[in-house]
Amino acid sequence: MFKILRDLLRYNIEFTIGFVLTLAIFLFALAHFWAPLPAEAIYLLPPDMPPSAQYWLGTTSRGQDVLWQMSAAIWNTMLFGLTVTILSRLLAVAVGMLSGYLGGKWDQILMTINDTMIALPNIPILLLVYFVMRDSMSWPVLAATAALLGWNYDARLIRSVTLSLRNREFTRHAVFAGMSVPQILMRQHLPYVMPVIFFTAMNNLIWAIGLEVTLSVLGFSDINRPTIGGMIYWANQHQAIIAGIWWWIAFPIIAIVLLFLGLFLLAISVNEYIDPRSRLSRMGA
Amino acid sequence: MNADVLKVEGLKAYYQMNYFGVRREVRAVDDVSLTIRRNEIYGIAGESSSGKSSLIKTIAGAITPPLRVVDGSVKFDFDGRTLDVYAEPQAMKGARWQNLSYIMQGSMNVLNPVRKVKHAFHDFAFKHMGLSERDFWAKVEQHLQRIGLDPRVLESYPHQLSGGMRQRLTIALATVCEPDFIIADEPTTALDVLVQQDVLALIKDVQRRMGASIIFVTHDMTVHAAIADRIGIVYAGRLVEEGPTLDVFRRPQHPYTAHLIGSLPRIGDSRKRSALPGKPPNLADPPSGCRFHPRCPLAIDKCKTDNPALLPRQTGRVACWRAGEVEAA
Amino acid sequence: MSALLELDRVNKDYRIGGFLDSSILHAVKNVSFTLSAEKPEIFTIVGESGSGKTTTARMILGNETPTSGTLRFMGQDIAGIRSRADRLKFMAKAQPIFQNPFEAFNPLTTLDYYLYSTARRFLGIKDRGGVEAATDKALNHVGLSLAEVRGRYSHELSGGQLQRIAVARALIPGPRLIVADEPVSMVDASLRMSIVNLFRELRDTLGVSIIYITHDLSTAYYISDRVIIMHRGDVVEAGDAQSVLGNPQHEYSRALSGAVLPPDPEEARQIIERRMAGAV
Amino acid sequence: MDGFPKYLLRRLLQFFLVIFLGVSGTFFITKLSPVDPVEQSLSLMTNFGATDPRAVELMRQALAELYGLQGSIFEQYLAFWGRVLRGDFGPSLSSFPTPVMSLIMSALPWTVGLLTLALIITWTLGNLLGALAGYYRTNTLLKLSGAVVMALHPVPAYIVGLVLLLVFGFIFPVLPISGGAQMNLQPGLSLDYIRSLIQHGTLPALTLVLVGIGSWFISMRSLVSNIVTDDHVVYAELGGVSSGKIFSQYVARNALLPQLTGLALSLGSVFGGAVITEFLYNYPGVGRLLIQGIYRGDYSLVLGVTTMSIVAVAVAVFIIDLIYPLIDPRVRLG
Amino acid sequence: QDFIAGIPRNEALIIQGPAAQNAEWFNLWAPGGGASNNGLQQLTADTFWFVNPEGTGDAAWTNALAADRPQYNDDFTEMTVPLKQGIYWSDGVEFTAEDVVYTVETQIANPGMNWSAPFTINVDSVEATDPYTVVFNLKEPNSRFHTLFTVRWNAAWIMPKHVFETVDDPLTYANNPPVSLSAYEMHSYDSAGNWVIWKLREDWERTSIGMDLESEPDVKYVVYRNAGNPDARVIEQMNHNLDVINDIAPEGMFTIARDAGENSAYWFPGYPFAHPDPTLPSVLFNHQNSKFQDKDVRWALALMIDIRAVAMGSYRGAANLAALSVPPTGTAVVDYYEPMQEWLTSFEIDTGARTIAPYDPTVAQQIAALVKPQWGDDIPDDPAQLAAMFGHGWWKQDIEAANELLEKAGLTKNGNQWLLPDGTPFTIRLMVEGDAIPTLARAGTILAQQWSMQGIQTTVDVAGPTNGQRLGAGDFEAAVYWTVETWGGHPDLSFFLESYHSDFIVEPGAVQPPRNLQRWQDERLDAIIEENRTVSFDSPEVVQLGMDYLKLAVEEMPFIPLMAYNKFAPFDTTYWTGYPSAENPYSASGPFWSNTRYMVVNLEANPNAPGAQAAQ
Ligand SMILES: Nc1ncnc2c1ncn2[C@@H]1O[C@H](COP(=O)(O)OP(=O)(O)OP(=O)(O)O)[C@@H](O)[C@H]1O
């Protein structure tokens, strides 16, 4: 594992850039644990200070240091986004692979559920769930709900990959080698599905972050927890863009863009690494 | 006019991989020289993975990384115009399909699955023929008919056609411009014997009518027997023997060739035939000296250290320290 | 005499086409034959492309259910095998070998995984040592050893080696029947011989019956005990190899054996010349 | 019965099942929600005026009766389906007694117009750029535009919209920033009205395009980079086919087919509206209607909009499933 | 190109309105959710009386359709209303007492209509004794019956009998186009709900508002347009496309003042700009929650608050503080705040360890000092002026006293965490609405921080659209919301106080009628309410009873009043001048309030407006 990482870093410039970007942002986000002031604290600093030597990224209209707000916000938003992504990937992989491999009745049942989920409009459902849950709508619950809404299209993609794998000779061979369905799916098919998982994970992560922001903008967020959406929400409440407090919004967005680019570069290079086609052609048969 | 259409000299093409710290070099084509004459069918035979396809791809200028030409040259001579495949890529591009066409390995899959067959003809051939649309299609239909295909196949999608039909179509596509030179990789593998025969007859017929030269690869010795004028035997990336088909079959000079010919079964003859002992050589780390020596029944110490050159012998050429001592089994 | 495998008027229809132009394709029509349990043999199915060879093989392996007719393996109706336990029992006795050795192994899985998995599941061996011993024994049958295979991936071995590993894997559960669908069509003549010779050996030393599917009539002649020739789903001719291939009766069989190119340039050339004069 | 009719029947069954499950799910979620439409109307009526507690109680009863919210949840559920099957979503609760259908119908043209246009532009542009970037990997200009698209991709729609609003509404006030058309302009096919529609639609559409282009770009790029190594592409290159032709006919064309499914799905979801963009630009579409409905506890309206959206997506998926074999000759229905 | 097709910009007043969901609906008497706030009630509806929430004394009262103040009999079972003559509906039909009778009777007959319930409960019969006199016979004595017809925000509007008579069901009738009883009538509307345009009636003089005017109003058209989100509103005003903004964040207001100061006007000419609504944002405690049943706990929480920080955080200091439980606006300032300063200053509480006087009358000066660096000259030095801007005073933050109070109430401190008498940690979930009332959400976060810092872990809970519901059902621990609203222009507190009677308090979980959302219950309070019912609306005793209530509320601290609900409502003066202000509070500024009509007819065209010269 460590050797792979070292090789990737040494021989793949895309991976290196992606790795450095992601790591930098991760460390930056991690730093909030050592922030000088608690992230929720307000009005402890002079508000509306533009970026300066003292406040590198300025302060918000709520008297918070944008730098440390961002640090905590990225952490929380990523936590949310990754939770959604991982949960929904698990669902998508499980449903997509089972559906594609088992076929027949199972396929029909699973795909009907899947299509139903595709057809459900996300935002209204989320808002309704939000209403239903009220106080108990903590971020993990929200993440779980979002994950439930965010796996379906990808499950279809995964299904189509599995469907084509199902008739490959090595799958039949595996059956006659006595492998069980989980063994076949996990060991034989998963590596082929991996690129799809990686790719959709990127989009899903962005979708989840977007969802968090959307809900926040619409006023549905836990305002006690700094998140990217929360920062935008508060900036919005203080009409920061109009009032010229651009640093309140610009820096978090830049951070998100950098993080995304980092993750994207990581995803494509890791993808190349695990994609059997390109790896085989590069490694030679 | 030069009698040789193709001149390959000292060609070395390696799969060079340097990925994630793993360095590998597969010497798939290692110092191959050969010439092909006008109006000749030249067959290349050899073991699986011996580098046949790599050689022919290199000749066709159809290489993609990691395959790289390390040394040597490939020169065509079309109507007195010499064309170096690797020195003049632009001119090469212009010559494609006009002078030189290619039938890829697995040609069942080379047609765009979502477009009708006719578009392939238009894309590949139209600009070379200098004809009006109408004349062009008339010509194409005529050509298809001549090789036994109903012109209606033009309106089909590839998947609607059987493997044999698709194989014929690619042959039609490769020959419709009447090129001087055709390169074919396993044009008949995976066809059943009846269709295979048709296709071979077709290739031979087309070649004869157009006076074209063909270089083709297959591991199926009977196919070589049927249509090749000369054959070259490849072992572990090297040309080990070359000569007129009949001579090679009747009097193989190289022990590997001898084995290859000898292992062919035949209906009505169920004597036991043995397979080559040992493992195929690893092209990333080929054996020293003569690459065949670990499996060679005649190997002597010299074979282990010294690499025999491909030297003229009677009607052909052979690379073996003990050439001529083999008896066809 | 009890039967190892018995096909009784087996039919398989496929529905093909799409939207508006669907039609029925009779892939296999009324195929019947029996393999004896006492006398292991190499039973060859030859025929042109699309004649139903693979479909027949798939039905024998229980991967496809016949539209009508019955297939019995050691007295049991193959189509009636439902539960996983029964299926495993069946698979222990009937094993396949696939056409393309490179395709038959997942390039991302080590080869030994297939072997170990087979040993564990079908022999019920749990401890690693036992599994390895069983695997090694099977590999020895095909002239390989575990040491050569352990931890390696398919792209690290030659096609012939892979095909032999596939055979070794099929041998682990101690099958009575091996169904080999075009096991040699992708490899060169020499490798072809090594695999075909191996089949012969298996029949003789281990008493395994082999259904050998090919379109290569020369090797069919070379190793078969019995042959059937299929044409568009029908069995057009059946009998012992020498007589069916050496002296075909049916028009199609004759055409087929007539089309076989002999490994001799002069004869082969004549056939092609004839063909050119005739058909093209 | 078998073959295509059988397939059609099975597919049709699934189609109805999807709608049934989706709509039922939404129905029960709305019923679980604590926002009570009667209380919402009541608070609107009493917020600034009469609050005699006895009167409030009386009003509560009257409204409950008026809105027809009596009966067990199951009875309401049956009644709901009874109406829906007749193409009627009942009266809106926040705009009683106006039928939900007429509210949706007046919002739908706006949303569908804006979103369809934006979607088609997004899809075309995203796929074109993605395909070009996947095929001509070394072109600097394409790399650059790819980078821009990728950088825009993670930026939330709200921010993109806000920045556009600021730039084109304030810094260079060249475009209207609110509403669907100029005030007091007679709707119709007049030049003025159409120009006004375009002007008002530009910023929302641009927002949608900028936000949406990224995911098409990414998926197209990866599809294309898989296809360029396919045999038929390699062969066309060897055949001396011009690179423009290879790009359009051998690469992009094949890669586009799977993207059509995505397009169909997105077209279906057009009926759900673009909440954030409509919200930001005050665009009188379904998204805004829906949010209002949710806020006011108008579950008839929410159910109406979601049902429309669910049906639209289901229809889109159904249609694309049916016609896919016609578009992609490789696929056959089984 | 005109901003509004076909309407000269300098004849139109553009006001921020809400988006109408049901734009085709103009029936003001049925809950149709139509364009009622888009000018319909502000510009076309009329009823007997108006109270100017900003006014004081008699000047705050306007007789609209009624010719005189309400006349009750002695036991308040009969109310007689003389009507003005010469008032016509916009379709030319004369307005008479029959319209009033019809309005009441129709609504009683149709439960579900907006004023049906209060009529049903109160009115035994109503008759027109002559075309210009209406007599209401009440089912039981009610000294405040006339308030049903008295507009603060809205009231029971009179229906056009001749129109509704002809329809089958007044509940499902869209009333489109509406006939108008006031000076403006409908011109056109957007079926997508984004705007409605009203135009001055030809016969504007034949309306209650018109007949008092000296000259024809300058504003010929009133455009209610939904101008989008707060940022868009600011942009639109700076682009001169929106004359009246209803409400934006303080920062938006500051931006306008900074970037467009020369052509905008505000309630105060400079900082703090804002107009205080007669509503009172407070911290509500759910009295049915055991945590808050001890008044010492409530007082402790109040004393933990540094109100300056709350003012800074929620309103950037631009808050009008309220120590008393009525909004410090309109007449409440002269009737209650000023007279009660002395009492407040001497008010003492017993912390268990000592008695303290918690009131700090200098808070206004302190806040002024805080904002002075930024706003400089806008901030006067005169304490009286400062009191008008920032309020009179508030409770001084006194952590020590708060701790003593908590200990007195049986709480204990464990490290930096207060424990309830039962040993569990004292935590608070503080509910705020969030998006629709952003300043209160902002206040909530600061309160939460202050309490948390003192060892009472407080989290802010954004309820959004469920806020009203949850407040009503008592599904909250504490909340920041307004629970007290007054006439503004009249000292009578029955407007909210009536519903504070303990008779109306419901079980936990059941829906509490509006106003007493904290479910405060006190016999002394009931006594005050009952007495207030028996005195007449204009009686001087009303103020005395009001003070009794205020003192009780200070003592009990049932909820912590914070400040008036300050609204930032900037006006664009490019086209119109003469907007109401603190100097000249002839009308409230909120464009949703029906009083806005007085502003509309009093605006003057700006002679320097673009295109104004050309038009002359
Ligand atoms: N893309 C590749 N990357 C690395 N090594 C390769 C690649 N393609 C082929 N090789 C290696 O190059 C050698 C020659 O392969 P080639 O395909 O030329 O053989 P061949 O003689 O055509 O075999 P076959 O009869 O199986 O077609 C083999 O060892 C093969 O493993």
Ligand SMILES: Nc1ncnc2c1ncn2[C@@H]1O[C@H](COP(=O)(O)OP(=O)(O)OP(=O)(O)O)[C@@H](O)[C@H]1O
């Ligand atoms: N799953 C299927 N659905 C529809 N048709 C099928 C299916 N499988 C096979 N067929 C058709 O059935 C016929 C027999 O196919 P089969 O694969 O058994 O032939 P084969 O003799 O093995 O041919 P080959 O030599 O090409 O492998 C063919 O026409 C084939 O197209």
Ligand SMILES: [Mg+2]
């Ligand atoms: Mg090859």
Ligand SMILES: [Mg+2]
């Ligand atoms: Mg087959």
Ligand code: NI
């Ligand atoms: Ni073959």
